[in-house]
Each structure stands twice: as C-alpha cells, then as structure tokens.
Amino acid sequence: MSWLKRRRGPLILIGTSAVGGAAYRFFRPADASEASLNPRTFAPYTLVEKKTVSPTSAVFTLRNHDGKPEPDSVREVWKRSVWSVQIKQPQLQIARAYTPLPPTADSHKKARHEPADIRLLIRQEEAGEVSTYLHRLPEASLIELRGPNTELELPADIKEVIFLAGGTGIAPAMQVAQALGRRTGSKMHILWANRRRDECVGGVSDGGAATTSADSRKGWWQSLLASSEPAQDTLVDGYTGQTKGAIVKELDALKELGKAATRGLSVQYYVDEEKSFIQPADLESRIAPTPEEKGSRLIMVSGPDGFIQHWAGKKQWVGGRETQGPLGGVLGKMELGDWKVFKL
Ligand SMILES: Cc1cc2nc3c(=O)[nH]c(=O)nc-3n(C[C@H](O)[C@H](O)[C@H](O)COP(=O)(O)OP(=O)(O)OC[C@H]3O[C@@H](n4cnc5c(N)ncnc54)[C@H](O)[C@@H]3O)c2cc1C
Structure with a gap:
C-alpha cells in the first residue's frame, strides 16, 4: 500500500x-x-x-x-x-x-x-x-x-523495528508498537516526520532534539524538487511547550505499555517547518550490528508516496497488485546488514 x-x-x-x-x-x-x-x-x-x-x-x-x-x-x-x-x-x-x-x-x-x-x-x-x-x-x-485487511504480518522472531513515519503514517507505527509491547525483549524506534508542528504538538524526542547540522537539513519533499531551496540557518529544537497533542499522548502511553517486558519504545519527532528532518545518520546509529542477538530486524516506511519513494524507492504494480518493488532511495544506498526493509 x-x-x-x-x-x-x-x-x-x-x-x-x-x-x-x-x-x-x-x-x-x-x-x-x-x-x-x-x-x-x-x-x-x-x-x-x-x-x-x-x-x-x-x-x-x-x-x-x-x-x-x-x-x-x-x-x-x-x-x-x-x-x-x-x-x-x-x-x-x-x-x-x-x-x-x-x-x-x-x-x-x-x-x-x-x-x-x-x-x-x-x-x-x-x-x-x-x-x-x-x-x-x-x-x-x-x-x-x-x-x-492484513498489510504485513510481523515475523514471530521480531527483535527490533525502526519505523519511519510521515504524517498519518504514524497510525501503522502505533499498531506495531502495541504488538511489540507484547513481545518480550523487543525494541522499537519511531522516527515521525510532519510538515507542521501542529500535527505533533508537545512531542519531544527521546534522548534530545532530533536535529543535525544545518547543511544536511533537507526534507524528503525537497529531494523530489529539481532545485531545492537551501536549508535556512534558523534551528528550532524539539518543542518544549506544556500542551501535548492527542497522538503525542498516545505515543507516550504506548511507551509505558511495553516498559516492563520490552527493551523500550523511543520516538523522535521531526518537523519540516522547524527545519528538522530525518537524516541517514539517525538510522545508522540504530542499525549498528549486534551479532549476539538472534531475531528479525525490520525497517518500515509508511507515509505519502513521496516519503516512501525518498526513503526506500517506489512500490510497483505487478499483475494488478501493488508489490514492494526494488529497494531504492536513501535506504538503498545504506549498509543495512541483516535489517530488512518493508514499504507500507
Ligand atoms: C493500507 C492503507 C492505509 C491507510 N491508512 C490511512 C489512515 O490511517 N489515515 C489516513 O488519513 N489515510 C490513510 N490512508 C490513505 C487513504 O486511504 C486515502 O488515500 C486518503 O484518505 C485520501 O483519499 P481521498 O478519497 O480523500 O482522496 P482522493 O480523492 O483519492 O484524492 C487523493 C489526492 O489526490 C488529489 N486529486 C484528486 N483528484 C485529482 C486530480 N484529478 N488531479 C490531481 N490530483 C487529484 C486530491 O486533491 C488528494 O490530494 C491509507 C491508505 C492505505 C492504502
């Protein structure tokens, strides 16, 4: 899909x-x-x-x-x-x-x-x-x-998930988070990108602001434009206001839900209008090999077509059915080790 x-x-x-x-x-x-x-x-x-x-x-x-x-x-x-x-x-x-x-x-x-x-x-x-x-x-x-309608069945031996969500692509990420909340020893990282802060008011990234150097601050949508505007210098770190949006609160509740049995759920918030964008480095730090651990590791990408295309390449239509298509985009150029990619 x-x-x-x-x-x-x-x-x-x-x-x-x-x-x-x-x-x-x-x-x-x-x-x-x-x-x-x-x-x-x-x-x-x-x-x-x-x-x-x-x-x-x-x-x-x-x-x-x-x-x-x-x-x-x-x-x-x-x-x-x-x-x-x-x-x-x-x-x-x-x-x-x-x-x-x-x-x-x-x-x-x-x-x-x-x-x-x-x-x-x-x-x-x-x-x-x-x-x-x-x-x-x-x-x-x-x-x-x-x-x-089942879009993806999680492997029985799933250990770790990195979920790249764009906009309402957060809904399947939340499904995965609640399913993993029942799997002992599992771990999940959600990287949620929105164009505007009002989609994720009060969302503060775990472990600090989710921003990197000014030079690399480009959104997935800019990569689709022939001439992308240069990133501006203003950097607004993670929102620190008191009010939390409904979905941010639900993400907090999901973190609590799996706390006892799992190795945790972390959420990073990225907001285009604050010049904060998911960067390959944000993934690299999370896909470092852990050879002693057995089990499946999945990177899932969900959101608008342009978001999926930027990160993992286009899905393809074959015989009237939408298929995964080859791995492309940013993830296609990265060293992923035993991580599998699934486009939702
Ligand atoms: C498995 C799956 C799960 C999904 N889950 C969610 C979810 O939880 N939440 C959610 O919000 N969405 C979800 N979606 C997306 C959702 O299914 C719809 O695609 C979305 O709501 C838009 O449908 P629509 O009928 O309102 O828009 P459409 O009428 O399909 O239009 C889509 C876009 O195309 C533009 N458009 C329409 N006609 C033209 C035209 N002639 N020329 C150019 N552009 C045009 C419209 O302006 C609009 O921006 C999911 C999709 C899939 C496949």
Missing part, C-alpha cells in the same frame, strides 16, 4: 479505481446477517466521536451499529499485524483504506460482549473524495466498514 495516490486525471467512472489498491467497485450490498466487521461485506458502524487533533486531522471513533463485539479476526490481527479497514463513500461507491489506532487504556477495560469500537486517525486531503466526505459527517452518522 502506498499511503496516498495522486490521480493524474479526473474521476472517470463511479467506483473505478483511480487510486489503485485503495479504491474498489461494490457489487455487493451490505449483508444484514454480517453486521460484525468482516472482509467480504460492509458492516454498519456509528460515528460516536470525531475529535480534532490538528488543523487537518481528526480521530474518528466508530462503534458497531448493531452492538456486535470485536470479532476474533480483529483480536488476532492486533497481536501480530499491520492492518487496515476500508470505508465506503456511498454516493460515489468508492472506498479507501484506513489504519485503526490501538485501543486506549479505557477500551482495554471493555468486556468481550460490548460493542466493538474502531478508532481512526484521518487526515482531510485537499479535494480528497472520501476523507472530505468523512470530515463533513456529523456525529451519529452511519459509516460502513469492511476488514480487517
């Missing part, structure tokens, strides 16, 4: 996949007998809360409309997968994929028979069909979902 696909032409046919894997035609109506979340038909959910978390994003809490509890399939994917659901835009009969956020401490306390909640961090894309539709919906609206 690439996070967001830009269309090159106008919307052609209702439901035609102008956005590759993220759009689908709907031949089957929702089946009332399958009111639980399932991958075949759309199940009805009620929008119980829409909480604005930044000028462009909100966390949507959806509750199963018929009071069905979380199906076993969902309990399973939480343990070992990066997964998504699809939401239908009923007028256009198109759907897009969204990545459920891990349950909060409150929802952990829910009994097995209580109606299932799904929380989604959704960014409103400018002129985006489904995200704009969703952001305009009032609370108590009905939303149809299907899933779960």
Whole structure:
C-alpha cells in the first residue's frame, strides 16, 4: 500500500479505481446477517466521536451499529499485524483504506460482549473524495466498514523495528508498537516526520532534539524538487511547550505499555517547518550490528508516496497488485546488514 495516490486525471467512472489498491467497485450490498466487521461485506458502524487533533486531522471513533463485539479476526490481527479497514463513500461507491489506532487504556477495560469500537486517525486531503466526505459527517452518522485487511504480518522472531513515519503514517507505527509491547525483549524506534508542528504538538524526542547540522537539513519533499531551496540557518529544537497533542499522548502511553517486558519504545519527532528532518545518520546509529542477538530486524516506511519513494524507492504494480518493488532511495544506498526493509 502506498499511503496516498495522486490521480493524474479526473474521476472517470463511479467506483473505478483511480487510486489503485485503495479504491474498489461494490457489487455487493451490505449483508444484514454480517453486521460484525468482516472482509467480504460492509458492516454498519456509528460515528460516536470525531475529535480534532490538528488543523487537518481528526480521530474518528466508530462503534458497531448493531452492538456486535470485536470479532476474533480483529483480536488476532492486533497481536501480530499491520492492518487496515476500508470505508465506503456511498454516493460515489468508492472506498479507501484506513489504519485503526490501538485501543486506549479505557477500551482495554471493555468486556468481550460490548460493542466493538474502531478508532481512526484521518487526515482531510485537499479535494480528497472520501476523507472530505468523512470530515463533513456529523456525529451519529452511519459509516460502513469492511476488514480487517492484513498489510504485513510481523515475523514471530521480531527483535527490533525502526519505523519511519510521515504524517498519518504514524497510525501503522502505533499498531506495531502495541504488538511489540507484547513481545518480550523487543525494541522499537519511531522516527515521525510532519510538515507542521501542529500535527505533533508537545512531542519531544527521546534522548534530545532530533536535529543535525544545518547543511544536511533537507526534507524528503525537497529531494523530489529539481532545485531545492537551501536549508535556512534558523534551528528550532524539539518543542518544549506544556500542551501535548492527542497522538503525542498516545505515543507516550504506548511507551509505558511495553516498559516492563520490552527493551523500550523511543520516538523522535521531526518537523519540516522547524527545519528538522530525518537524516541517514539517525538510522545508522540504530542499525549498528549486534551479532549476539538472534531475531528479525525490520525497517518500515509508511507515509505519502513521496516519503516512501525518498526513503526506500517506489512500490510497483505487478499483475494488478501493488508489490514492494526494488529497494531504492536513501535506504538503498545504506549498509543495512541483516535489517530488512518493508514499504507500507
Ligand atoms: C493500507 C492503507 C492505509 C491507510 N491508512 C490511512 C489512515 O490511517 N489515515 C489516513 O488519513 N489515510 C490513510 N490512508 C490513505 C487513504 O486511504 C486515502 O488515500 C486518503 O484518505 C485520501 O483519499 P481521498 O478519497 O480523500 O482522496 P482522493 O480523492 O483519492 O484524492 C487523493 C489526492 O489526490 C488529489 N486529486 C484528486 N483528484 C485529482 C486530480 N484529478 N488531479 C490531481 N490530483 C487529484 C486530491 O486533491 C488528494 O490530494 C491509507 C491508505 C492505505 C492504502
């Protein structure tokens, strides 16, 4: 999956996949007998809360409309997968994929028979069909979902993950963090890049400010431009304000969750408008070989197409399916040892 696909032409046919894997035609109506979340038909959910978390994003809490509890399939994917659901835009009969956020401490306390909640961090894309539709919906609206769809199954022997997240690409990083929170001895580093501070207010990098020398301060988006502007000299270190944004707070909670059993979760925040960008050196220090340790090590990259392309090269379409494509970009030029790269 690439996070967001830009269309090159106008919307052609209702439901035609102008956005590759993220759009689908709907031949089957929702089946009332399958009111639980399932991958075949759309199940009805009620929008119980829409909480604005930044000028462009909100966390949507959806509750199963018929009071069905979380199906076993969902309990399973939480343990070992990066997964998504699809939401239908009923007028256009198109759907897009969204990545459920891990349950909060409150929802952990829910009994097995209580109606299932799904929380989604959704960014409103400018002129985006489904995200704009969703952001305009009032609370108590009905939303149809299907899933779960597994995007990646974590290897059973996973030891360490470095997750490069751009924007809402933080949602799958949070899924991985909660899954690794159950794996004794595991370790995870999230490097989260946003264009603006208001996407991650109050986020302070573990171990100090996530910035390097002025010369190397370039964003992934600048590497896509023919003539990139020179990096400016002003450097604003990690935000030190008191208020914390909702997602920053959830990342803090995830750090606590895995504290006892794991070797920890660290988060580095990077903000383009503060001239702080993820640098290869930030990865090099974390991929230093540790030969005595057995187990898989994964670098995951998730975010807008340009972000994935910059770090790991383009994904490719083969036989109608999106595939990983060759490793390219910055990671393709680095000495990665036994680290494997996965583009989400
Ligand atoms: C597995 C997976 C998980 C995802 N999880 C999340 C998530 O948790 N949160 C999240 O916010 N997103 C997520 N996404 C992205 C999401 O699926 C949608 O792609 C996103 O919401 C945009 O969809 P849209 O219908 O609003 O925009 P679209 O209508 O698809 O438009 C996308 C962009 O293209 C531009 N565009 C549209 N038409 C044209 C045109 N004719 N010419 C030029 N440009 C055009 C739009 O302005 C917009 O910027 C995920 C994607 C995948 C594949």
